[in-house]
Amino acid sequence: MQVPDDGRAVFDAGLIQRYDRPGPRYTSYPTAVQFHPGFGVDEYVAAARASNAPGRDGVVRPLSLYVHVPFCASPCFYCGCNKVITRDHSKAALYLDRLYREIERQGALYDKSRPVNQLHFGGGTPTFLSTRQIAELLEKMRRHFALTNAPDREYSIEIDPRTIDLDRLEELSKLGFNRVSLGVQDFDAAVQVAVNRVQSCEGTLALISRAREVGIESVSVDLIYGLPKQNRTTFARTLDLVIDARPDRIATYSYAHLPHLFKPQRQIRTADLISAAEKLGLLELTVQKLSDAGYVYVGMDHFALPTDELVRAQRAGTLHRNFQGYSTQAECDLVAFGVSSISKVGDAYAQNAKTLNDYYAAIDAGGLAVRRGVQLTRDDRIRRDVIQRLMCATRLSFEEVEAEHGIVFEEYFLGELEQLRPLEADGLVRNEDRGLVVTGRGRLLMRNVAMPFDAHLPEAQPVAPGETPRFSRAV
Numbered sequence: 463m464q465v466p467d468d469g470r471a472v473f474d475a476g477l478i479q480r481y482d483r484p485g486p487r488y489t490s491y492p493t494a495v496q497f498h499p500g501f502g503v504d505e506y507v508a509a510a511r512a513s514n515a516p517g518r519d520g521v522v523r524p525l526s527l528y529v530h531v532p533f534c535a536s537p538c539f540y541c542g543c544n545k546v547i548t549r550d551h552s553k554a555a556l557y558l559d560r561l562y563r564e565i566e567r568q569g570a571l572y573d574k575s576r577p578v579n580q581l582h583f584g585g586g587t588p589t590f591l592s593t594r595q596i597a598e599l600l601e602k603m604r605r606h607f608a609l610t611n612a613p614d615r616e617y618s619i620e621i622d623p624r625t626i627d628l629d630r631l632e633e634l635s636k637l638g639f640n641r642v643s644l645g646v647q648d649f650d651a652a653v654q655v656a657v658n659r660v661q662s663c664e665g666t667l668a669l670i671s672r673a674r675e676v677g678i679e680s681v682s683v684d685l686i687y688g689l690p691k692q693n694r695t696t697f698a699r700t701l702d703l704v705i706d707a708r709p710d711r712i713a714t715y716s717y718a719h720l721p722h723l724f725k726p727q728r729q730i731r732t733a734d735l736i737s738a739a740e741k742l743g744l745l746e747l748t749v750q751k752l753s754d755a756g757y758v759y760v761g762m763d764h765f766a767l768p769t770d771e772l773v774r775a776q777r778a779g780t781l782h783r784n785f786q787g788y789s790t791q792a793e794c795d796l797v798a799f800g801v802s803s804i805s806k807v808g809d810a811y812a813q814n815a816k817t818l819n820d821y822y823a824a825i826d827a828g829g830l831a832v833r834r835g836v837q838l839t840r841d842d843r844i845r846r847d848v849i850q851r852l853m854c855a856t857r858l859s860f861e862e863v864e865a866e867h868g869i870v871f872e873e874y875f876l877g878e879l880e881q882l883r884p885l886e887a888d889g890l891v892r893n894e895d896r897g898l899v900v901t902g903r904g905r906l907l908m909r910n911v912a913m914p915f916d917a918h919l920p921e922a923q924p925v926a927p928g929e930t931p932r933f934s935r936a937v
């Protein structure tokens with residue numbers, strides 16, 4: 463029997479297996495693979511200065527600031543992030559010293575009148591810094607950028623529950639953070655030992671409920687499926703505990719075991735790994751449980767309560783995707799600070815030096831730390847817009863894209879629409895009324911729907927059998 467398509471994510475194991483191949487997550491387009499050293503500090507400075515000009519509507523664009531704190535006290539074995547493992551907290555002071563200078567130099571590029579609607583502290587582990595250090599960092603930022611206390615601000619910080627207690631959460635709220643995201647991954651003790659991340663379930667749940675009491679408006683929880691030692695029974699328990707705590711958002715990431723790329727993963731015992739079929743079963747369980755509990759699948763591993771602004775923005779067609787995932791702040795320029803961080807300013811992306819030594823050397827030399835990036839071409843801008851619409855609104859109207867970019871959609875994307883035909887036949891996407899709609903069956907495979915529009919993908923894909931893929935798989 464044909465199930466009517468109401469846009470809700472549909473789990474179809476056969477379909478997912480068939481489409482499960484490496485692909486970008488499209489937190490940017492072009493993706494970071496296209497960043498090159500020919501785009502450096504001068505190009506970034508030019509993009510930053512140009513971004514101060516008012517837009518077509520005569521309004522200056524607000525800012526979104528991102529601060530990267532790379533330190534972690536111990537390695538979680540599944541982790542593929544760019545981080546520095548240390549228990550030496552004096553390293554934080556050396557880092558902050560460079561960060562302050564970078565904030566000052568970047569602050570000189572942007573009009574102070576541009577409101578900072580969004581602020582995000584990510585890592586690594588931002589809570590590796592003491593509350594006093596975070597307060598000082600915010601103070602420094604306030605001197606150079608227009609931070610706000612407006613109730614609609616989105617000021618968030620990633621929290622490692624192992625590093626903070628209930629009082630500290632309240633201190634962060636008083637400093638102005640009104641959103642937190644907590645790393646949980648799995649509450650099961652055997653899984654926690656297998657991935658070297660032991661954290662108390664009670665302590666984590668207490669933080670979630672305390673967050674509400676101290677005025678944190680949005681709580682997000684990160685889970686991972688596919689970890690060693692996971693099984694349906696224990697992961698169901700983790701899901702139930704998280705669902706009962708009712709966080710506003712739940713992100714469920716897929717674990718990709720790539721020990722040749724990520725050294726910490728070599729610590730995972732092969733015997734503890736679960737099979738691809740078991741992993742798929744965990745995804746099915748996750749989709750089912752979260753949907754039954756009233757969570758809406760936003761896309762790319764993210765679920766949210768229907769009242770959450772991500773869901774409301776998706777329905778209104780104003781959702782946006784950036785390096786922190788989904789966001790409602792489409793109009794902001796993103797200015798990033800710290801090692802390896804990526805800015806998105808106007809039609810350019812710029813990435814800072816990827817190692818601490820290189821980052822320190824650039825700042826100590828008196829300049830900025832941008833090491834590579836990319837300036838979008840007109841074609842990139844058109845394709846970015848199409849991919850954003852598909853990944854965020856899950857639909858697009860040819861007419862709207864034509865009005866925005868002065869193209870005839872069917873002519874410009876003749877080949878791409880042709881490539882979509884098999885996906886249409888499989889029911890992942892509908893081409894109707896001069897528009898595209900990602901169906902419920904396509905929601906878990908959104909990036910496959912977007913990939914035909916990626917002009918850079920053929921050059922980014924591995925060329926030889928056995929070569930390492932540059933992107934994670936769809937599931």
Ligand code: SF4
Nearest residue numbers: 534537538541543586
């Ligand atoms: S998962 Fe988070 S806390 Fe663990 S090593 Fe990676 S960045 Fe650090």
